[in-house]
Amino acid sequence: MKYLAPFLSFAAAVSPAIACEGPCIVGVTQVWVSNYTARVEAVFNNVAQEIAQRFVPSHTGDVPSYLRPMFTAYDNNSYDGMEHAIFPSFFHGKCQRNGVDPPGCPNPDCPVVCGTPGSLVHFFPTLRYIAFNQTRSLLEKITKPGFGPYDEAENAIERAAAGSGARRTMHARAKAEQVRQGLRDIMKGVPGKLEQACGGDAADTPEGLPGCSWEREMKEYILTWP
């Protein structure tokens, strides 16, 4: 990080408030969202296969489209929730203590919780855990019965499982109930599947979530912001 030093002192001279603001907030939020979106997609693909095998083997190719309303809800809500969870819920404010910047602050490695790239880098395990927790919470929300896009998916799968021309016989009703319950059990497992995809160890610890860390690349990226 030696090459940053001259740049930082120059930046400090022209702008006393170095912080992760505006485009830095957007950029950092976007890389976490985009990397997590790939994991969420993989989890949904996995769940689609399980649903197809158990309930609608003759509609295997259609299951991803049945699940799409939930994925759209994820896509539509992931950015705002992530931005809020990282900034300002955790990282915000100045790094100075009694008017003095502690060593490493504001950048490149700042041992004070504040709103700068150096603080994001120093508290990387916390940042990583916040991104995971936020994504898991959103998945919990969108895979719950009673949430519109979930109910849409459930109805589509029930219809497909009933087959065309199915009448509302006792047998058909019992089968629909079985599909509904099975589907709820599978979808309840989605947040846990995200944790597995992230390599487990879902905690704010140095070795947490090894599959959703991208530590070297993320830190490098974060420090591209002054």
Ligand SMILES: *[C@@H]1O[C@H](CO)[C@@H](O)[C@H](O)[C@H]1NC(C)=O
């Ligand atoms: C997307 O989310 C916003 C609120 O964040 C909501 O108003 C809008 O209806 C949603 N659109 C879709 C297609 O889910």
Ligand SMILES: *[C@@H]1O[C@H](CO)[C@@H](O)[C@H](O)[C@H]1NC(C)=O
């Ligand atoms: C996890 O995320 C949810 C939803 O954003 C939030 O309410 C909760 O406080 C978070 N938990 C932790 C431990 O950060």
Ligand SMILES: *[C@@H]1O[C@H](CO)[C@@H](O)[C@H](O)[C@H]1NC(C)=O
């Ligand atoms: C996002 O994840 C990919 C691997 O899936 C990784 O190569 C990339 O560096 C990550 N992005 C950042 C900014 O770390």
